[in-house]
Amino acid sequence: MTRILPLLLVALATAGCVTTSSSADDRRWIQQCIRDNADEGQSRRVVTAYCTCMVNRMSNNETRSVTQWERANPRARRECGREAGWT
Template identity: 85%
Template sequence: MTRIALLLLAALVTSGCVTTSSGSADDRRWINQCIRDNADEGASRRVVTAYCACMVNRMSSNETRSVTQWERVNPRARRECSREAGWT
């Protein structure tokens, strides 16, 4: 996903769910689940959405684990996406 797509996702956050034409329906489903999983982590919705989109982008299209499960075994991707999203 390009930076433009990430910015678009962040802009659409206020709608309550991610509904972009870029990315597959499966990607949007994973991103929305990740947003729900991280809702109580203290970051803004914009930051959480950018983080989740980054993580989904790094995951294989054949991945069956949730973002939450995948991030536990991929700490480098978690740190990089946190930094990119502004989640400090």
């Protein structure tokens, strides 16, 4: 077990490095979406849930902002709004 633990820790650290870049991109997209929706009269929790849902639905190769993408994808906008509790 003592030999397995260091290998497991290295594997987990390596896996974390692989996902960090996409997570950082996602966080940037989500933060921009939150700023774009700050004046919509919703709580920060609702807007964050909505933006996270939208970013999760977008392709990793998407170049449009969440705001631009949601205009072209009204179904995703409605579904994410419902999931987030947007009123």
